[in-house]
Amino acid sequence: MSDIRPVRRALLSVSDKTGLIEFARFLAKSGVELLSTGGTAKAMRDAGLAVIDVSDFTGFPEMLDGRVKTLHPKVHGGLLGIRGNAAHEKAMQAHGIKEIDLLVVNLYPFEETVAKGADYDTCVENIDIGGPAMIRAASKNHDSVTVVVDVEDYAVVSAEMEANQGGTTLGLRKRLAATAYARTGAYDAAISQWFARELGDTFPRRVVVAGELKQSLRYGENPHQAAAFYTDGRKRAGVATARQLQGKELSYNNLNDTDAAFELAAEFEQPAIAIIKHANPCGVSVGTDLKSAYLRALACDPVSAFGGIVAMNRRLDKVTAEEIAKLFTEVVIAPEADDDAVAVFAAKKNLRLLVTGGMPDPASPGMTLRPVAGGYLFQTKDNGRVMAADLKVVTKRPPTERELADLLTAFRICKHVKSNAIIYVKDGATVGIGAGQMSRVDSSRIAAWKAQEAATAAGLAEPQTIGSVVASDAFFPFADGLLAAAAAGATAVIQPGGSMRDAEVIAAADEKGLAMVFTGMRHFRH
Structure with a gap:
């Protein structure tokens, strides 16, 4: 029948x-x-x-x-x-x-x-x-x-x-x-x-997650994994609202990394560039214009930046596009792009250029979801922001005005780096990043080592961590992490505080002549 x-x-x-x-x-x-x-x-x-x-x-x-x-x-x-x-x-x-x-x-x-x-x-x-x-x-x-x-x-x-x-x-x-x-x-x-x-019920008795298929992907994190991109119906600017102006089809990893980059760039009011590799920043900078911000972000770790994602919080202009085009880049994402900038990338057939129509609000509420065996972990999005008035000076020496500005920049970046996270910043740009280590002191040492590698590659006499400030996403459980940062040349420290050994860490900072402030807010990112 x-x-x-x-x-x-x-x-x-x-x-x-x-x-x-x-x-x-x-x-x-x-x-x-x-x-x-x-x-x-x-x-x-x-x-x-x-x-x-x-x-x-x-x-x-x-x-x-x-x-x-x-x-x-x-x-x-x-x-x-x-x-x-x-x-x-x-x-x-x-x-x-x-x-x-x-x-x-x-x-x-x-x-x-x-x-x-x-x-x-x-x-x-x-x-x-x-x-x-x-x-x-x-x-x-x-x-x-x-x-x-x-x-x-x-x-x-x-x-x-x-x-x-x-x-x-x-x-x-x-x-x-x-x-x-x-x-x-x-x-x-x-x-x-x-x-x-x-x-006002943040976690109701039952929760339903729904999505609409936006794109079937070639594969997931690895070729043996199937994947697709679904949108949740919100109009928040980002990868879900982006128009792809050119380049190959976006992959699962492209989308994940591009989202991380754009959310980080959105943290800043000044022109800002974030360069992401494997969901971690390898260079971030604010500046008076996008070109200078890009060059300073790139200088932090030019080796890791190869094949990375570049995000910005301003309209992409021609001169910035010309600088980005000098290095192999997987994806560039911006709220808008000038026609001249688009033309610069036209010769880079594999480079994906995305424009979103706006920037996400980093303070907006939201929810994150992570599957575990037999269920899901839900939590409110980390939209916490620390301002100068929130800081508590705990050392004999308070930070200078320049140090304070860099400390706040470093702590905003910390929120977007896998824990344990250590960020060195100097004059609005990262000069060393240590991410995802099991020991905080190891993150401090890795960040300093990468800064030395970048300095050697650039022909500099000394690493840019000398005279920098350092941010930690969580408290220093021992003084060793802080001492590693001091050895790298940091002059000021921002951290949440709250360790049983805070007094020991503060004493070590005073002995080294460092300024240190506590935020009272932690930014773990697992």
Whole structure:
């Protein structure tokens, strides 16, 4: 027996009218009877199409400001009735229920309404009831009914109907049903998340995570891993909003590293450049312009910067693009780019250039998720920011004005470096970075060693850590880490404080003539 089901009657009720008229015209030319409601019916009539109002189909008027119109046995019976089932067909005939073979619904724009900052009552009114109910009914009966919830699928259904004398195959109906259930699931997730925020419930009893496929990826972190990129519906500027102007397809690692780079660049008000390799910065700098910031960020670790990601918080200009183009770079991401800058990169066919249309707000709330065996770890995003007024001077010598500015810069960078993190900064630029070590003293030593390597490569007489400041993402458990920083030439230290040996560490700082401030805030990044 063929699995092709003819489409003779369709119910269309959509908020997004994109492509509606073209699809409805195709259905009408295919001999399909069109049922509809409200604005959808009006749009089709205005286009000259014959449409039957659902209220005429059911014999029951729309009521309660349109809240009740499709919630009727003649609608749900037409969607749920099993074709070929004698009992169902007998009941449908007895009650005048006609089969509905195709359902086309996209839901009230709840997510968009919330994103616009609408008030509570307006958001509630944009919670669709009839739409999800019909979608679930049609999807359950996918053996007989075709359900469409995405505008992108109009062409798919049209092509199948043309190829199958006005019918659809079971394979397509199954795929569309799966898509439909995912849509209602994501819709309910958005509503539940909104309610939780309204109630101030950071961690509700149940949480649902939903996403929309943006891009299938060639593979994951490694070639034997499958991967894809999903967006969560938020309009926060970044990799999810980026337009790729040129270059090869982005990989999983590209996306992960580019996100890390752009979030770091967003931390600063001044022109800033962040160069990322394997999710850690290998050079960061602020400056009076992007070109100078790039050159100083690159100088921190030019070896690691090869094949890295470059992010900035200003419109990319030609002179900066020319400097970046001198070194092999995987991805460049910026809020915007000048035409001249785009032209510079045109010769670099493999370089991916992304523009996002804006910068993310580093102080904005959010949530991070990490899978563990049998569950997930959720936490609020680390949007903590330390200002000068938050600092506690704990040494005999307070920091100078220059040291203070660098200390704050270093601590902002610390938040984006894998723990244990040690960051040396001088005049607004990193000059040594130690990341991801099991021992904090090892991070201090590695950062100093890399600074010496960079100085040797640049032909400098001494490493730039001399006269720098140093930041630690967590307290020094012993004085050895601080002493390693002092040996590297650091003159001031910023750290959270809170160790049982704080007094010992402070005494060591005083003995070395260092200035040290406590933040009271830790920035672990695992």
